[in-house]
Amino acid sequence: xxxxxxxxxxxxxxxxxxxxxxxxxxxxxxxxxxxxxxxxxxxxxxxxxxxxxxxxxxxxxxxxxxxxxxxxxxxxxxxxxxxxxxxxxxxxxxxxxxxxxxxxxxxxxxxxxxxxxxxxxxxxxxxxxxxxxxxxxxxxxxxxxxxxxxxxxxxxxxxxxxxxxxxxxxxxxxxxxxxxxxxxxxxxxxxxxxxxxxxxxxxxxxxxxxxxxxxxxxxxxxxxxxxxxxxxxxxxxxxxxxxxxxxxxxxxxxxxxxxxxxxxxxxxxxxxxxxxxxxxxxxxxxxxxxxxxxxxxxxxxxxxxxxxxxxxxxxxxxxxxxxxxxxx
Amino acid sequence: xxxxxxxxxxxxxxxxxxxxxxxxxxxxxxxxxxxxxxxxxxxxxxxxxxxxxxxxxxxxxxxxxxxxxxxxxxxxxxxxxxxxxxxxxxxxxxxxxxxxxxxxxxxxxxxxxxxxxxxxxxxxxxxxxxxxxxxxxxxxxxxxxxxxxxxxxxxxxxxxxxxxxxxxxxxxxxxxxxxxxxxxxxxxxxxxxxxxxxxxxxxxxxxxxxxxxxxxxxxxxxxxxxxxxxxxxxxxxxxxxxxxxxxxxxxxxxxxxxxxxxxxxxxxxxxxxxxxxxxxxxxxxxxxxxxxxxxxxxxxxxxxxxxxxxxxxxxxxxxxxxxxxxxx
Numbered sequence: 001x002x003x004x005x006x007x008x009x010x011x012x013x014x015x016x017x018x019x020x021x022x023x024x025x026x027x028x029x030x031x032x033x034x035x036x037x038x039x040x041x042x043x044x045x046x047x048x049x050x051x052x053x054x055x056x057x058x059x060x061x062x063x064x065x066x067x068x069x070x071x072x073x074x075x076x077x078x079x080x081x082x083x084x085x086x087x088x089x090x091x092x093x094x095x096x097x098x099x100x101x102x103x104x105x106x107x108x109x110x111x112x113x114x115x116x117x118x119x120x121x122x123x124x125x126x127x128x129x130x131x132x133x134x135x136x137x138x139x140x141x142x143x144x145x146x147x148x149x150x151x152x153x154x155x156x157x158x159x160x161x162x163x164x165x166x167x168x169x170x171x172x173x174x175x176x177x178x179x180x181x182x183x184x185x186x187x188x189x190x191x192x193x194x195x196x197x198x199x200x201x202x203x204x205x206x207x208x209x210x211x212x213x214x215x216x217x218x219x220x221x222x223x224x225x226x227x228x229x230x231x232x233x234x235x236x237x238x239x240x241x242x243x244x245x246x247x248x249x250x251x252x253x254x255x256x257x258x259x260x261x262x263x264x265x266x267x268x269x270x271x272x273x274x275x276x277x278x279x280x281x282x283x284x285x286x287x288x289x290x291x292x293x294x295x296x297x298x299x300x301x302x303x304x305x306x307x308x309x310x311x312x313x314x315x316x317x318x319x320x321x322x323x324x325x326x327x328x
Numbered sequence: 329x330x331x332x333x334x335x336x337x338x339x340x341x342x343x344x345x346x347x348x349x350x351x352x353x354x355x356x357x358x359x360x361x362x363x364x365x366x367x368x369x370x371x372x373x374x375x376x377x378x379x380x381x382x383x384x385x386x387x388x389x390x391x392x393x394x395x396x397x398x399x400x401x402x403x404x405x406x407x408x409x410x411x412x413x414x415x416x417x418x419x420x421x422x423x424x425x426x427x428x429x430x431x432x433x434x435x436x437x438x439x440x441x442x443x444x445x446x447x448x449x450x451x452x453x454x455x456x457x458x459x460x461x462x463x464x465x466x467x468x469x470x471x472x473x474x475x476x477x478x479x480x481x482x483x484x485x486x487x488x489x490x491x492x493x494x495x496x497x498x499x500x501x502x503x504x505x506x507x508x509x510x511x512x513x514x515x516x517x518x519x520x521x522x523x524x525x526x527x528x529x530x531x532x533x534x535x536x537x538x539x540x541x542x543x544x545x546x547x548x549x550x551x552x553x554x555x556x557x558x559x560x561x562x563x564x565x566x567x568x569x570x571x572x573x574x575x576x577x578x579x580x581x582x583x584x585x586x587x588x589x590x591x592x593x594x595x596x597x598x599x600x601x602x603x604x605x606x607x608x609x610x611x612x613x614x615x616x617x618x619x620x621x622x623x624x625x626x627x628x629x630x631x632x633x634x635x636x637x638x639x640x641x642x643x644x645x646x647x648x649x650x651x652x653x654x655x656x
Contacts, residue, residue: 004447007424015432017442019407025443027407027461030358039459041411041446079347079355083369083457091656096335104343114345115353118369119332121655122453129411129446129457131367133355327449328419 004328021238023072023222024134026141034141036134038069044125046327048190052169055095057190058128059102064192065225066132067110068277071196072223073143074215075136077110082117085127110196140215142281144238147220151282153243153300154293156195156214159228160266161253163273165189168259181258188253192277194223213292218281227274227324232300232309235282242305245320247313251297271311272323332656349566351400351550352462354469362469364462366397372453374655376518380497383423385518386456387430392520393553394460395438396605399524400551401471402543403464405438410445413455438524468543470609475548475567479610481628482621484523484542487556488594489581491601493517496587509586516581520605522551541620546609555602555652560628560637563610570633573648575641579625599639600651 002010012020019025024036042062044050053061063080070077082103086096107114112132165185168178175186196211214221220239222231228250232243247267256266282302283293303310309320330338340348347353352364370390372378381389391408398405410431414424435442440460493513496506503514524539542549548567550559556578560571575595584594610630611621631638637648 008447011428011442015428015442019441019443025407025409027443035357035363037407037409037444037461039409039411039444039446039457041413041448041455041457043413043448043450043455045451046413046449079353079365081353081365081367081459083367085369085371085374085455088656100339100343113347114339114343115347115355116365116367118367118457119336119655120369120371121374122371122455123373125451125453127369127371127413127450127455129367129369131409131459133365327447328416 004326007328022144023069024075026073029135032138033135034138036070036073036075036136036141037131038066039129039131040065040069042128042130044127049169050126053190055098056102059099060106060191062128062130063103063106063112063132064194065277066130067112067196068192068194068223068225070132070134071194072221072279073136073141074218074221075134075141077112077132077134077196079115079133080107080112081115081131083129084117085120085122087122087124087126090126091121142215142218142221144220144222144235147235147239147241147282147302148284149241149302149304150285151219151302152285152288152298153232153245153280153282153302154296154298155224155228155251155278155280156296157276157278158251158253159224159276159278160256160270160273161185161188162192162275162277163269164253164256164259166275181255184255185253185258189275192275194277195279209292210295213290214279214281217283217287219284221279221281224276224278224280225274226326227272228280229271229309229320230322230324231280233322235280236307236309240306242303242308242310243300244303244310244312245300247311249297249299251299271320274325332654335656350472351397352403354401357463360466361463362466364398364401364403364464364469365459366394367457367459368393368397370456370458372455377497378454381518383426384430387427388434388519390456390458391431391434391440391460392522392605394458395440395524396520396522396551396553398460398462399522400549400607401464401469402546402549403462403469405440405460405462405524407443407461408435408440409443409459411457412445413448413450415450415452415454418454419449470543470546470549472548472550472563472566475563475569475610475630476612477569477630477632478613479547479630480613480616480626481560481571481573481608481610481630482624482626483552483556483579483606483608484624485604485606486579486581487552487604487606488584488598488601489513489516490520490603490605491597492581492584492587494603509583512583513581513586517603520603522605523607537620538623541618542607542609545611545615547612549607549609552604552606552608553602554654555600556608557599557637557648558650558652558654559608561650563608564635564637568634570631570636570638571628572631572638572640573628575639577625577627579627599648602653
């Protein structure tokens with residue numbers, strides 16, 4: 001059996017499925033807008049452990065990861081479908097109520113309406129499939145395929161936090177008893193914030209400007225869910241380009257220092273740790289006129305070196321091997 | 329914790345979710361059409377056992393149950409999202425390839441395009457969430473809410489087969505070794521056929537006529553997934569009406585005779601066994617002019633006796649208690 005991404009590629013080719021392979025599928029909607037749709041499956045003891053996550057965080061995260069996929073297409077989320085499978089002994093607790101509380105606390109400010117889904121019993125594990133439907137101006141979805149040689153590469157925030165938070169949880173540190181710096185890392189793991197235009201009614205005008213700027217300017221985009229090294233590879237493969245990343249420009253989560261003082265180890269976490277849910281995007285340098293771009297992290301450039309990702313420092317260049325997350 | 333349907337009702341009221349509660353959510357699409365969307369979660373050892381289902385049947389069924397929800401709104405399926413969670417030891421077999429073979433064998437003639445989903449590892453059980461997106465003429469979706477007092481109640485086919493097939497599987501009879509009559513029942517369980525307009529290019533003109541007739545005439549509709557007694561209750565509750573069903577007119581699957589010779593036992597299977605995926609619909613008697621209606625089974629009438637479902641025979645009337653499937 002091939003690896004996960006190879007398998008998806010195989011299915012795509014075998015059955016001529018041209019809408020598969022980006023953060024969302026883009027479907028025709030009407031004269032002004034296209035529809036976006038994405039699903040994320042979250043499985044207990046694979047993607048989370050029950051002891052790590054209060055139900056409220058799980059409800060938040062289930063929605064957040066799918067909203068992030070809509071953001072990665074330059075879109076706006078509108079509707080959500082939630083399929084939850086739960087063991088009988090969990091059903092009899094407050095779990096489901098608290099799960100939905102966390103879900104709606106995120107859904108409401110983002111203007112997302114729950115429109116359906118399914119509820120099923122499972123033998124012993126919790127499983128959630130979160131589908132979000134959004135829209136984007138017609139033919140304006142930002143695909144993974146649009147990166148051009150010479151484009152500049154940006155990320156929207158510091159990396160490695162979610163992965164370091166996961167490591168703390170795996171070491172047995174709980175959110176409740178964690179020190180402040182540990183809490184900041186664990187929060188990135190259990191309660192990620194999708195980078196997206198929040199309802200314009202709310203007072204997030206600076207944030208809205210940033211989102212609009214990205215959506216107008218990005219030639220390609222993806223959200224960092226598997227890890228920077230893997231996600232830049234996804235863009236390179238889809239766009240048939242290469243990339244060079246500047247080692248010293250990769251933004252490391254401030255609290256990684258709590259985990260390790262070694263720069264190379266911090267860098268490894270930032271490059272290969274998943275689930276930061278920051279956006280990774282490319283922009284034609286001609287369009288970098290807005291000083292708001294200073295708020296993003298410029299980390300590299302798109303090259304003609306197809307399929308190769310170079311990691312460049314002052315002293316040497318190495319080839320970066322994608323080591324982000326894959327299930328199989 | 330309340331029961332499944334009560335819980336869904338509670339969430340719907342608590343968070344003012346007016347798109348939840350029918351076979352599909354109906355969303356605005358464009359000037360001529362509305363969008364339909366539905367999800368079904370299928371869990372190993374709850375909804376099926378691996379020993380019962382060759383992977384091909386499972387791929388078929390995962391899609392069929394969601395297509396049936398689109399049919400139950402009078403719609404046409406267009407796209408599908410498939411989220412599959414599989415244990416590592418299953419991933420290394422031909423399971424996934426055969427699963428998709430079964431899936432595409434149904435998807436192609438129905439004109440359904442796979443546009444996305446997710447693949448995840450699970451600790452030990454297979455889990456599938458099948459989302460289907462379709463469309464229907466604007467404001468023409470057939471809801472559960474439209475049944476009116478005096479409407480006639482129809483089903484599209486014989487009932488009880490899938491439930492009887494399940495019982496045979498539970499008794500250890502496998503599809504491969506089953507006798508012909510047993511195979512017919514087991515097929516209804518493992519490889520259900522959604523009642524729907526199949527691509528008009530194919531030679532199913534009679535079938536197309538039936539589907540169009542239903543979609544034009546039905547005042548309310550649901551697919552029989554939980555069981556006739558529960559599904560007629562879903563219509564009655566949504567439409568704020570009651571119903572009387574004529575005991576002798578309930579169409580019993582011919583092969584139920586193999587399971588039991590007792591009429592009352594056969595009737596119990598047909599009333600309370602789920603997963604037949606026939607359509608249950610109501611029609612204003614003024615519109616019963618087309619002789620094609622003779623191909624459906626007229627089983628009862630909508631009454632003003634709100635919330636009560638009466639089961640009527642020549643000799644007596646009893647109140648029918650919904651005993652169809654619910655997870656919790």
